[in-house]
Amino acid sequence: MSVHKQPVRTRFAPSPTGFIHLGNIRSALYPWAFAKAQGGIFILRIEDTDLERSNQASVDVILEGMAWLGMHPDEGPFYQMQRMDRYKHVLAELQATGQVYPCYMSIEELDVLREKQMAAKEKPRYDGTWRPEPGKALPSIPVGVKPVLRFKNPLEGVVVWEDKVKGRIEISNQELDDLVIARPDGTPTYNFCVVVDDIDMAITHVIRGDDHVNNTPRQINIFKALGKDVPVYAHLPTVLNEQGEKMSKRNGAKPVTQYRDEGYLPDAMVNYLARLGWSHGDDEIFSRQQFLDWFDLDHLGRSAAQFDDAKLRWVNAQHLKASNDESLASWVKDILKQRGIASDERLPAICGLFKDRCDTLCVLADWVSVFYGDVTPKADEKALHVTEAIRPALALLVEKLTACAWDKVSIASAIKEVLTIQTLKMPQLAMPVRVLVMGTAQTPSLDAVLALCEKQKVLERLKNA
Numbered sequence: 001m002s003v004h005k006q007p008v009r010t011r012f013a014p015s016p017t018g019f020i021h022l023g024n025i026r027s028a029l030y031p032w033a034f035a036k037a038q039g040g041i042f043i044l045r046i047e048d049t050d051l052e053r054s055n056q057a058s059v060d061v062i063l064e065g066m067a068w069l070g071m072h073p074d075e076g077p078f079y080q081m082q083r084m085d086r087y088k089h090v091l092a093e094l095q096a097t098g099q100v101y102p103c104y105m106s107i108e109e110l111d112v113l114r115e116k117q118m119a120a121k122e123k124p125r126y127d128g129t130w131r132p133e134p135g136k137a138l139p140s141i142p143v144g145v146k147p148v149l150r151f152k153n154p155l156e157g158v159v160v161w162e163d164k165v166k167g168r169i170e171i172s173n174q175e176l177d178d179l180v181i182a183r184p185d186g187t188p189t190y191n192f193c194v195v196v197d198d199i200d201m202a203i204t205h206v207i208r209g210d211d212h213v214n215n216t217p218r219q220i221n222i223f224k225a226l227g228k229d230v231p232v233y234a235h236l237p238t239v240l241n242e243q244g245e246k247m248s249k250r251n252g253a254k255p256v257t258q259y260r261d262e263g264y265l266p267d268a269m270v271n272y273l274a275r276l277g278w279s280h281g282d283d284e285i286f287s288r289q290q291f292l293d294w295f296d297l298d299h300l301g302r303s304a305a306q307f308d309d310a311k312l313r314w315v316n317a318q319h320l321k322a323s324n325d326e327s328l329a330s331w332v333k334d335i336l337k338q339r340g341i342a343s344d345e346r347l348p349a350i351c352g353l354f355k356d357r358c359d360t361l362c363v364l365a366d367w368v369s370v371f372y373g374d375v376t377p378k379a380d381e382k383a384l385h386v387t388e389a390i391r392p393a394l395a396l397l398v399e400k401l402t403a404c405a406w407d408k409v410s411i412a413s414a415i416k417e418v419l420t421i422q423t424l425k426m427p428q429l430a431m432p433v434r435v436l437v438m439g440t441a442q443t444p445s446l447d448a449v450l451a452l453c454e455k456q457k458v459l460e461r462l463k464n465a
Contacts, residue, residue: 008040009204012066012073013194015047016058019255020065022307023209023239023247026273030236031207032071033274033295043201044073049080049193065256069266070288075201080193087188090196090226091149091181099225100181102147103130104139125177126150149182151192151222159217164234164297166210171217179218191215195222203231207297210235234297237304239276247307263335263360264312268319272312276305285318317359325352328364335365341372350452353444371453375439375461385432385441386465393422393429394436398462406455412447436461 010031014024035042044066048054063077094100105113105126114124130138131152154173163169181192188196194215198206213235223230239247247253259269267288275284278301280294320328325348332351336343350368358364377386386394400414419429430446437458443449450458 006202006204008035008038009043009202010035010040010207011043011045011198011201011203013045013047013197013208014062015050015053016055016062017050017053018249019058019061019257021247021249021253022256022259022273022276023253025065025069025071025256026239026276027207027209027236028066028071029069029270029273030234030278030295030297030300031205033292034205034207034297035074036292037295040204041074042071043078043203044076045078045080045197045201046076047080047190047193049187049190051081061255061257065260068257068260069269071270078197078201080197083193083197084187086200087193087196088186091188091192094151094181094225095149097225098132099152100149101130101132101152101178103150103178103180104142104145104147105129106142106145123175128178131178146184148180148184150178151181151218151225153178153218153221159220161216161220161230161233163213164205164207164232165237165300165302166213166235169213169216173217173221176217176221181222191218192222195219195226198231199223199226199228205232205234205297207234208236210237232297234300236277236300237302240304240306242307242309244306263362263365264316265319265323265331265361268312268316271319272315276307277301285315285322313359320355320358320361320364323355325349325355328352328355328361331361332365332368335361336369336372339365339369341369343368343372346371346452353448353452357444370438375437377435377439381435381441385435387432390428390432391465393418393424394432394462394465396421397429397433398459401450401455401462402459406451408447408451411450415447432465433462436465 012028012031014020014028032042034040044062046059046062048059059077066072091100103126110126113127117124130147131150132138153176157173159171159173159176161169179191180189182188197203198219216233216235220230241247241251241253243251245251256269260266270288270291271286274286274291274295278295278299280286280290280299283290283294286294328351329343329348333343333347347368350371351364354364354367358367397414397418400417401411404410404414415426415429418424419426422429426446431441433446434441434443434449437453438449
């Protein structure tokens, strides 16, 4: 049965050797989206065979980041270290069929060989000293040396695949030496484990970063040696940081969970990351569902995408504006709780009033917190707007507001009365009232803001002018 007729099965297979950043998570987004778009299965696999560098904290950030973004795996997480017996079983199968052989060449001998090849301007590679061939006499096995196991790569022909991003790629087998697939202690190596995992998990499409292109011909040859179908490959261009360097921890990339803590919406992050290497016409802002309805592998970009913090904030602001007030309130409530602020039933309406002015949930929470805490007007704004000339109007407003019903229409009527009696224009009264009640002269419509404040607090703040 052809791999293309099977249900789509994709995977994200990070190494937990550092926190997961936006470049990494973009490599998870596309296989997740493709599986969802095709009604397939998305698998999470943790490639933790690098024991010195792998750590649980990195695994936790991977799981937390994906959960926050709503990219839930259908299967997994699977951990390679828990599959060692399976890898060793497949290694034994390949050894039994003569496709793997022990190599006793020491690291020192390999270094000498490489130096000679480089001096002769040749590509450094293993020379096949221990590769068994008909009629070939192998060297004597050195005493006390544990061998590595090497894969017998074909000597002739080419490895060809139609990459869904890069197009047709051909690599001559003469370019590939015999890959080490097990270390002297018997631990299998990365390229071998990946193939066994992809076979066992029935992966149909491998969508990953283009730093893996050089591994692909080696992996394809191992698939063929095991008599298995080769998956479809799509190698994604690198994500660059704002300085044009490859995004990495060393180059200042942040853990994906930090964006959650800074008040970004998961759907906005999905939207932004989707556009870092894929497009649907000129659409810049779209929902998660639209993304999944539209996503395919044919519109993946071929060139590196550059991260842009200002663009991300803009995308987040568009999603904030489009979010319903109840869902925003649930996010903001959590932020307020972390700040030790208790909210009430006014929260959704407050979020709705201020969301157009905010580019993150944290900025929205800053506005909201004014309704639940104390306010200290900025000294310069107070000096500018709360003048002796305006105090009679403020006193009259306190009188009118004390007597009126506490709703937007009644408050608007009270303000209008004061403006008429005092022959003032709206900004002359609104600016000082905003400064005293909200701590700043820039807010949405004054009647709407006051209606959401507690009446007693408004009157106190105006009296204390």
